Amino acid sequence: MSLAIETVDLVRTFKKRRGEVFSALDKVNLEVRPGEVFGLLGPNGAGKTTLIKILVTLLYPTSGRAIVAGCDVVKETDRLRGLIGMVSGGETSGYGILTVRENIWMFSQFYGMPSRLAKERIDGYLQRFGLAGDAKTKVNKLSTGMRQKMNIIRGFVTDPRILFLDEPTLGLDVHIAREVRAYIKEWMAENRDRNILLTTHYMAEAEELCDRIAIIDNGRIIACDTPAALRATLGKGGSFTLSLAPAPADASLVEGVPGVSGAYVAQTDGGAEGVLRFQLNDDTRLAEIFAAASRAGLTVREFSKRQPDLEDLFMKVVGRRLHEDE
């Protein structure tokens, strides 16, 4: 079985202004199988966009090899470009003076699509995404959400074999993002030869859509598997949240307890109360944590347990949360 995407020891460096070399991708090895929605999860600056730019032929790798849809991204760009599509979150592409329908049509023509077929498909997609009423609205009059819907339609309208979605739901309202995810699933179900490579900041989105996920940080792939298998690496325990008063200064309270990982103080309420989060792979150790809190003079105000998710996994393998600002 030939792979949809394969990268072998892919390296990309950039020169900074003072001559320093910054490594955006460091020996990335990926294998995406036909029919997969493959997720790339990582914080800002992890290398996700750089990887996508290489895979869609907009950037040369410094070394290594990348094959997409059977085409070498450096040597077979012309053939490859007809087989792929790309949509990025927060895109401002297109021309404000054209209407929604005209903009999508224009891009379809760059792929050589017969105009009539393009218009039929565009009308179908506009209907599907609730934009039919705005088909003749000029793009400079659209809201951010509507504009992103238009961009997403542009990605699908040429029916690419592999679609690269770089944070496609970034900044979208919850219901629009849900609509987009629903269509991605529908599109993939229609034809199992298709592929999507999706980068996202949203763990729930990755978990809902992706057959497999790679976690990337500092240009390196540090974990790659199905969401279920990745979660399973966290063990049978769970993710715990303790509300403590007063707020602990750091997570040292639980860090010495065997089986604890990914501990951090998530929120503090002016020092009066704090939320401590951690994973624990053996519930019987909870008594030790309560005892440690008591010894430190902390009162447990609230306690909860949930099944570990990808956010917990990310914390475990990367050592920090995906959204550091949370």
Next chain:
Amino acid sequence: MKTNKFIAALRAIKARAYVRIVGGNRELSWMISEVGLPIISLAAYIFVYRSLGAPPQYEGLVVLGGAMIPFWVGVLWGMASQFYWEKETGNLDLFMASPMHPAWLLLGMATGGMFMSAVRALGVLAIGVFVFGVHFTPHQPLLLLTVFLLTLTALFSLGMAASSVYFLVGRLGLKLNMILMEPVYFLSGLFFPVNKFARPLLLIAAAIPLTLGLDGVRQLLLPRGLGIGFLSPYAEASILAAMTVVFTIGAVRLMRRLEAKGKRDGTMSLRWE
């Protein structure tokens, strides 16, 4: 989706030209900024010639110069600096990641640009004829059409070539546009016969397609005997044709180089990690 390459190229050219042919004329504010404002300087020259008692044909010479302004504006702002804007909006990424050859993108921009500028030029001509009462006496219409079309192809192929050069200099290109406006207006003799220049200046002026084209069109649209010609229209048409070929080949090669450099240095996109 298998499509004949020629058909695919025509579709891409048409689609990119559509932005200017349809979109560019959709908001009528251009009538003020791109026809109304140039008329002011054009009117000033007409009044100068009238006050000096110059033959009325000189007014036609000024109107023809004014009608060529939109073409030079189109070359600078609609062609040369276009890739800079396309990069800023994220369009360039999508254009380059699509299967169309970059030359079709350039040709689409040029075709649309020529049309858009021609509409504005017609506006200036109409004002010249109806407001200032200027008369033209066309002779050798086929040669006139040839010189005019070759002027457009030479100008816009220069714009295509400049677009890649401008892209490399980034925002500086916008300043370059400002710098290239007035000197080119002067050197191409928009409002006076260019043959009054001294020979060295004339040689520099002749390197600008606008100079040759305007001179040729004036010789073929204004009465003979005005003594305004610099070269024969045949010679001017030949030079313009050669310029078109050289600039077009240069533009495609530069575009490919730009693409390779952009992919190597990571300068083609705005968004990087």
